[in-house]
Amino acid sequence: MKKIGFLSFGHWADDRGSQVRSASDVLLQSIDLAVAAEQMGVDGAYYRVHHYARQLASPFPLLAAVGARTTSIEIGTGVIDMRYENPLYMVEDAGSADLISGERLQLGISRGSPEQVIDGWKHFGYQPAEGESPSDMARRHTEVFLRMLDGEGFAQPNPRPMFPNPPGLLRLEPQSPGLKERIWWGAGSNATAIWAAQLGMNLQSSTLKDDETGEPFHIQQAKQIRAYREAWKEAGHARSPRVSVSRSIFALTNDQDRMYFGNGSKDQDQIGFIDQTRSVFGRGYADEPDRLIEQLRRDEAIAEADTLLLTVPNMLGVDYNVHVLESILTHVAPALGWR
Structure with a gap:
């Protein structure tokens, strides 16, 4: 059994063929897709976060709105860029959204x-x-965020407050006590996956990582997951960690699917450079269900993970994305033992 969620990049553009023409469209359709996904039995609704782009940006209003419209689906991010975050304010935002959702947030940060x-x-x-790099700053913000989620008092109270204070040092409010166990780190390398394990964060491994061995992407990613789990064990955490991978997977069940995704353009890993680091980008999967099942059986990282996030083409609209998800749940997941 695997938890299966969708991951939306949240694009919008006033272009021919786009069903998502404005920021309002992408926000409202993101909520509608989560509601529909919950009704069909999808386990998670996850959203990318990007700044300065026609994509989803500040996540917490959206997460809270999804939480208010749904009852059981996990609601998450993949990922929030911690270079941009005030970790104390983020504790308040995250705590509020988590409480609105009934403690269903699964926050991916990186x-x-x-x-x-x-x-x-x-x-x-x-x-x-x-002496810090921007990446170091992101990890520093993360460590502050995790400490604040512990809920310990740290701020000296005003001796003449507007409202009565509880005794002792004050903490941030509102607190959602179980949220810290539902924080995930999006790791691009083996070293950052190990660091996440040491801090007690779950692991999100995306469709790209540092090319550390030259092996196929799914093999490198599986090794990253195993290194993470070993580091988790060595750290002595009491609970079991969760691990997700994301993939573009399309079951071609009709002519529209074949038109959009049947050209085989993404059926091989790709090599590129991000900030002067050689990176491997994992392949996508698009085929008739029987052949798709056989291809997915050979993906070692999917086998290692307990959660699979399906990247969805959000600009094609809610109805088509419901079809994409339903095709995986109906034609693929049962044969692979995911359902």
């Missing part, structure tokens, strides 16, 4: 990916400390 502008976090008021 150092983030290259953005649309140069050093965009500077415009948000953040600057690496002396």
Whole structure:
């Protein structure tokens, strides 16, 4: 059994063929897709976060709205770029959204990916400390965020407050006590996966990672997951961790599917460079259900993960994306033992 969720990149564009013409469209359709996904038995609704782009940006209003419209589906991000975040304010936002949803948030956070502008976090008021890289700053923000989620008091109360205070140092409010166990780190390398395990975060492994061995992507990703789990065991955490991978997977069941995804253009890994680091981008999967099942059986990282996030073409609209998800749940997941 696997948990199966969708991951929306949240694009919008006023272009021919787009069913998502505005920021309003993408926000409202993101909520509608989560509602429909829950009704068909999908386990998670996850959203990408990008700044300076015609995509979903500030996640917490959307997460809270999805939480208010649904009752059981997990609601998450993949990922929030911690270079841009005030970790204390984020505790308040995340706690509020988690409580609205009935404690269903699964927050993916990370150092983030290259953005649309140069050093965009500077415009948000953040600057690496002396000797820090932007990645170091993201990890520092993360460590502060995790400490604040513990709910310990740290701020000296005003001796003449407007409202009565509880005794002792004050903490951030509202707190959602179980949220810390539902924080995930999006790791692009084996080293950051191990670091996430040491801090007690779950692991999100996406469709790209540092090319550390030259092996096929799914093999490198499976090794990353095993290294993460070993580090988790060595850290002595009491609970079992969760691990997700994301994939573009399309079951070709009608002519529309074949028109959109039947050209085989993404059926091989790709090599590229991100911030001067050689990276491997995992292949997509699109085929008739029987052949698709056989291909997916050979993906070692999917086999290692307990959660699979299906990237969806959100600009094709809610109805088509419901069809995409339903095709996987009906024609693929049962044969692979995911359902």
